[in-house]
Amino acid sequence: MEMQVSKKTSDAISSILYLDGVSVSFDGFKALNDLSFVVEPGQMQAIIGPNGAGKTTMMDVITGKTRPDEGEVYFRDNFDLTQLDEARIANLGIGRKFQKPTVFESHTVFDNLELSLKGDKGPFATLFASLTEMDRSRIEDVLETIRLSEKKDWLAGELSHGQKQWLEIGMLLMQDPELLLVDEPVAGMTDAETVQTAELLRLIAKTHSVVVVEHDMEFVRSLKCRVTVLHEGHVLAEGSLDKVSNDPQVIEVYLGR
Ligand SMILES: Nc1ncnc2c1ncn2[C@@H]1O[C@H](COP(=O)(O)OP(=O)(O)O)[C@@H](O)[C@H]1O
Numbered sequence: 001m002e003m004q005v006s007k008k009t010s011d012a013i014s015s016i017l018y019l020d021g022v023s024v025s026f027d028g029f030k031a032l033n034d035l036s037f038v039v040e041p042g043q044m045q046a047i048i049g050p051n052g053a054g055k056t057t058m059m060d061v062i063t064g065k066t067r068p069d070e071g072e073v074y075f076r077d078n079f080d081l082t083q084l085d086e087a088r089i090a091n092l093g094i095g096r097k098f099q100k101p102t103v104f105e106s107h108t109v110f111d112n113l114e115l116s117l118k119g120d121k122g123p124f125a126t127l128f129a130s131l132t133e134m135d136r137s138r139i140e141d142v143l144e145t146i147r148l149s150e151k152k153d154w155l156a157g158e159l160s161h162g163q164k165q166w167l168e169i170g171m172l173l174m175q176d177p178e179l180l181l182v183d184e185p186v187a188g189m190t191d192a193e194t195v196q197t198a199e200l201l202r203l204i205a206k207t208h209s210v211v212v213v214e215h216d217m218e219f220v221r222s223l224k225c226r227v228t229v230l231h232e233g234h235v236l237a238e239g240s241l242d243k244v245s246n247d248p249q250v251i252e253v254y255l256g257r
């Protein structure tokens with residue numbers, strides 16, 4: 001635990017995520033350029049910005065996949081994420097949903113959730129160990145949240161693209177992360193699936209902190225949350241979607257395209 005640098009000593013945390021002055025360069029190109037923003041506990045926050053704005057790189061920095069050249073990144077005020085590896089960061093309670101779903105296609109929906117149960121038993125031991133009633137009811141709860149109760153015995157490979165994305169979100173929920181990072185969840189979804197995904201994320205945000213990266217403005221509008229606009233690796237504007245979408249700089253670099 002020596003690696004945790006304590007910034008504050010109070011019990012109540014003021015931020016779930018804190019980035020200050022974060023920069024990342026790839027061969028001299030600044031993918032993140034003095035990026036600073038804060039996510040408060042229990043909030044949903046959308047990060048929007050055009051392709052190449054640095055959204056995925058920002059998630060890579062938070063999850064320990066990419067080390068920043070400069071800047072501070074803290075989880076719950078006192079976990080310095082720049083000093084921790086990916087496994088440790090995941091164990092702290094930061095769950096990440098990548099753009100492409102990575103469910104186990106030849107397993108059932110139920111088994112996919114079971115495989116994600118906390119506890120490092122490994123997939124073989126997990127499938128053959130008997131489930132406790134508590135585990136079973138957790139799986140049933142998550143199935144209901146992601147609206148796949150009726151498809152729990154389907155093979156994951158038989159699900160639609162949107163349903164696979166929900167299953168993967170469910171797999172994250174099984175780990176009960178305090179903070180969920182979701183990268184472009186509605187890419188490739190039908191309109192109906194997009195609407196349902198916004199509802200799902202709003203439900204999840206009642207009990208978790210959620211950061212959603214997205215470039216689809218209409219989808220972001222339906223999340224009804226605080227928005228941070230990223231441009232060239234830097235925060236261009238922050239606030240409600242109405243506020244940022246009326247910002248002349250945002251209109252110029254993003255909406256005007
Ligand atoms: N590993 C990498 N090596 C070189 N350039 C990269 C790498 N990752 C991202 N970039 C560049 O950084 C910029 C930001 O990329 P990214 O974070 O993926 O943007 P976004 O997710 O907002 O579309 C892009 O110009 C991209 O080409």
Ligand SMILES: [Mg+2]
Pocket residue numbers: 055056057
């Ligand atoms: Mg991206």
